[in-house]
Amino acid sequence: MRHQIQKQTLGRETSQRKALMISLAEGLILHGAIKTTLAKAKALRLFVEPLVTRAKKNNLTARRLIKSSLHTDKAVEKMMDEIGPKYATRNGGYTRVIKMARRPNDAAETARIEFV
Numbered sequence: 001m002r003h004q005i006q007k008q009t010l011g012r013e014t015s016q017r018k019a020l021m022i023s024l025a026e027g028l029i030l031h032g033a034i035k036t037t038l039a040k041a042k043a044l045r046l047f048v049e050p051l052v053t054r055a056k057k058n059n060l061t062a063r064r065l066i067k068s069s070l071h072t073d074k075a076v077e078k079m080m081d082e083i084g085p086k087y088a089t090r091n092g093g094y095t096r097v098i099k100m101a102r103r104p105n106d107a108a109e110t111a112r113i114e115f116v
Helices: 014-031 038-057 060-070 073-086
Strands: 033-037 095-099 110-115
Touching (some): 014 038, 014 060, 014 073, 014 110, 033 038, 038 110, 060 073
Antiparallel strands (some): 033 110, 095 110
């Protein structure tokens, strides 16, 4: 039984899943919105929202923790300089997942995830 297990494995091993989340998160941060499958968008929301909460603090510790999660300086700078201050007064709910049409080739549910 899966009681109180909150992670979504997405059919991948741990290292592959972490790499996928980092890649999707950096795309979301740099572009503001991305289109992906619904399951990946919901999993990405759980990865990105704590990063935004950390970026709101805007100190060296927060910057280093975000850097350990994202791996590119451009994404870290945008998170700390633009996204963190933008949501300084908001208590969670920084992203929005909008369902879109199914993909034609495999009928996968797609979604657009974006910052509010």
